[in-house]
Amino acid sequence: TERKTTKPDFSVQPHELSCIKKVIGIVSGKGGVGKSLATSLLAVTMNRRGYNSAILDADITGPSIPKAFGIKEKAMGNELGLLPVKTKTGIDIMSINLLLNNETDPVVWRGPIIAGTVKQFWSDVIWNDVDYMFVDMPPGTGDVPLTVFQSLAVDGIIIVTSPQELVSMIVSKAVKMAEMMNIPILGIVENMSYFKCPDCDKEYPIFGESHIEELAKEHKIPVFAKLPIDPKLAAACDKGMIELFDGNWLDPIADKLEK
Numbered sequence: 001t002e003r004k005t006t007k008p009d010f011s012v013q014p015h016e017l018s019c020i021k022k023v024i025g026i027v028s029g030k031g032g033v034g035k036s037l038a039t040s041l042l043a044v045t046m047n048r049r050g051y052n053s054a055i056l057d058a059d060i061t062g063p064s065i066p067k068a069f070g071i072k073e074k075a076m077g078n079e080l081g082l083l084p085v086k087t088k089t090g091i092d093i094m095s096i097n098l099l100l101n102n103e104t105d106p107v108v109w110r111g112p113i114i115a116g117t118v119k120q121f122w123s124d125v126i127w128n129d130v131d132y133m134f135v136d137m138p139p140g141t142g143d144v145p146l147t148v149f150q151s152l153a154v155d156g157i158i159i160v161t162s163p164q165e166l167v168s169m170i171v172s173k174a175v176k177m178a179e180m181m182n183i184p185i186l187g188i189v190e191n192m193s194y195f196k197c198p199d200c201d202k203e204y205p206i207f208g209e210s211h212i213e214e215l216a217k218e219h220k221i222p223v224f225a226k227l228p229i230d231p232k233l234a235a236a237c238d239k240g241m242i243e244l245f246d247g248n249w250l251d252p253i254a255d256k257l258e259k
């Protein structure tokens, strides 16, 4: 029998009418660390810099992108393919929640079906003119993210962690997965890194001291960024107004992406 290889075959071709310049996968060791928030902020940041950005929401079992952008309408298709939905500022989005009639229905599909859906978001969606596509990956380093990485032509990875995780282990796993597939790790985002007191501006490391610098050095990850715990960010996600966020936290990573 044939041995499974971990080499990417990029077997899934994008739609013939798609034009996507760079594809960035956003990964995390587990759910709930702020991967979707970081994905949204990156797309908004690049959009503000004048690039056409897009989000492919591959987090099928926990799709939170449409809500953060306040998208109410459903995705439409024509005889050629499926069309992404545009946000208020013009970011193209595709997510399972834009296809389900009732977006509160849980998606209880098995791995292969989930991976197949993500592949279709790549092959059947007309991504018209995209400078930067951000893929909100399924969390973890299991079968589903692996299949997704093997079938989509991802140019680089950004890892999202939080200080309270057993960070180094999770980062090591993500680094190994990326190495196996020859995908460069472009940067690492530490979310919920600190809380800045609105009265005195002092920064408090609520979840413990940051390890991001050591980690970046240890794994030779070129840039890193820290996101504060910010009730305004949570509220913006909740209200579908993430495009209005105020902060330049991800600039180091955005600079790196521009190069």
Ligand code: ADP
Residues within 6 Å of the ligand: 028, 030, 031, 032, 033, 034, 035, 036, 037, 038, 062, 064, 191, 192, 227, 228, 229, 230, 231, 233, 234, 235, 237, 238
């Ligand atoms: P993941 O995609 O890793 O599962 P999310 O990005 O959906 O995680 O974040 C989980 C929840 O935590 C969301 O409700 C989000 O608004 C909130 N959250 C994440 N990061 C922050 C932050 N830095 N400050 C405030 N709230 C945050």
